[in-house]
Amino acid sequence: MLTLTQIVFLVAAAITLLASFMVVTCRSMVHAALWLIMALAGVAVFFVLLNAGFLAVVQVAVYIDAIAIMIIVVVMLTRHSMGIQDRQTNKTWWAAVIAALLMFGGLVLMFTQAPLLGAEAPALTMGSEALLEELGLALVDVDRYIVPFEVASVLLLTALVGSIIVAWPGRKSQDLEDQS
Amino acid sequence: MVAFLNDPFTWTGSLLRSWLEGLGLAPDLVTFLLQVVGAFVLGTTLLMLTFILIWAERKIVARIQDRLGPNRVGPYGVFQTVADLLKLVTKELITPTGADVIPYNLAPLLAVMAVVGVWAVIPLAPTLIGASINVGVLYIVAVGAIGTLGIMVAGMSSNNKYALLGAFRTVAMMVSYAVPMMIALLIPVLLSGSMDMETIVEAQSPIAFIILAPFAALIFFVSSLAEVGRAPFDLLEAESEIVAGFHIEYSGLKFGMFFVGEFLHAFTISALTATLFLGGWQGPWAELYPLLGLFYFIIKTSIVYFVVIWIRGSFPRIRIDHINNLNWKLITPLALASLIVAAIAEKVATEFGINRLGIHVGANAFLFMITLAAIRLNARGARSRVKANSVNKSVAASSGSSPGS
Amino acid sequence: MIPLSWYILVSAALFSIGIYGALARRNALAILMAIELMLNAVNLNLVAFWRYLTPNVVAGKVFVLVVFAVAASEVAVGLALIISIYRRRHTIAVEEIDMMKW
């Protein structure tokens, strides 16, 4: 007999896997991006089931609101490049299938060695509020994760500057391009 | 009877619970059923609220513009919206050729879902909140932005150039204004030390956050106005430029749903402003009588909503480059500055035991002076540029638009 | 109760689908999306192991947050490169972007 959480899990898993399968097989890039959003939403459901509500909301806020929108914008920017009639896969796509299957098999084989596979999740000792506070404290504690915290900001700064340098042709050439 | 009048929400809930458990259902199932009932009651109430909102908005805007507004159907035209709905219901649903059918039909639902979903975490009264989660504020950001997705999907799937252009303009604007909105949302979280909306409301018990952080309140209000696409940021339906924007190819109630979403969104941001900065249900004796709390909440929300309509009636639409300049060159830096100021002021107040109210107000006043000076400097620069251009008799290139002007 | 192995299975499947997408697709955008799927599989695994094995250590969550930051940066730079290549070569098919091959 399945419990409610198990049913929710199975539905979410089915949706996530189906959507991610569609992402990699869909011919139209717009549709692939929409399927990607669905897959990411499925992962957010898993986060909720794992009592990581904060990460679930972050998943929606970062992936669905920000990254997916950016991907869709770029899909529209590079619209003329590949139509849906064009060949979508490399000539060696069968090798990719083999690699994926090998990867899956290997991962499953490896994970069977993991401890506590069938175990129940231990009860959380802290409330969800305390967990979040703990996370905030850990991020800025000199003895703990201050380096990743600050490095993340530097990384984001680098990505911002780098992307602008790479993608921004400058005002002049942009105008020329629009006219052509 | 007195118990009912004090706290009708808990009273009704426990009545329903005891009745259902009396039928022999498991407690878990009863909880679930009550949640189903609650969700549908909340959703239906919100959708029904749109009737009043549209009527109120048309009436008030008409008064501002010295007109009468709807006055034919029913007393003061209250049933005008119902008549409009009946008209929409009998309209043919046209799917344009070449449309992407599933996303095309999904988009209006997404637009409504995003708005309704936000209400799950808004505490309506001391004992009445949909879902008390500890990440309420971030949830609002996350779910609210799904509406952006709905607009984008609508624009992309209707196979129309105007729709596409309108959608992407809107998305660019919404995405831009989400930045200061999120930064402004950090300030109430910082002041109350929690992302739970209930805790935020309780933390405003002596002084509302609008006094401690007026800049944050203003930035949140303005940027969420833009996020919703309300006047003066209503570029998404700039009739003169891109016909009607992203919903040009929608007809009947599918179009109506975008409309519902829009009006409800304006009301939602009023409720959010009231909750986060005006103290939500806080008021005299609200803790004792939850019904009074609901009353305060509705009063505060209505006041903010009136301001929203007032703004719509008063301001002309802002040009798109001005909108972007206003965001990136004034509001976002200001939001970052006010976050830093709030953080330092709050910490200094607790570390050194200085009066919290005084230091926050002082810091914000300081920030206000600096902003004013910066705007003035910028305006002077812009004026001198314009003067130089007119002296040279060259056609002034319009690119020299200044922020905040 | 959901056993840990379910999460691991889903995440392994998600990762493998991502691998297929990243290796087989011609469109650079599709490859980026597949990489997103793989990063999500990793995140899912991290959170699942955090919940089941070390719920009292905050490291798992910090790691997930860092993965979010890395994913965002990666997508940003990747998309910038795609735009840049598209502007110069008018293609985003990875097979045709082979200037550096020889």
Added chain:
Amino acid sequence: MLEPWIFIALLLGAGMLLPGVTIVANWLLAPKKPNPIKQSIYECGIETVGETYIQLKGGYYIYALIFVVFDIEAVFMFPWAVAFDKLQLYMVMEGVIFILILAAGLAYAWRKGVLEWV
């Protein structure tokens, strides 16, 4: 612990179901007489020139990019803000440094002229 999330899921479901039902009601009530002219894109007014899926300009990408960067920033700052009461002064300053580093990115974009709308 999952209860509020169930409510959220239900509310989101209701938010889709209720408008969905009304649209279906509309579909049942409305006349259905399709014809090619009615269904043509933008049936009244000037026909648009060229294909629908026009090339957008690069500026949109830049806005999305800055949004993504600040989105992640906010995500990192929210736990910091939640734990604010327990932070020492130097920890607060670390958060401020975090903000300032990203503000430098915004300043760079401003200097570069990326933020102008053409």
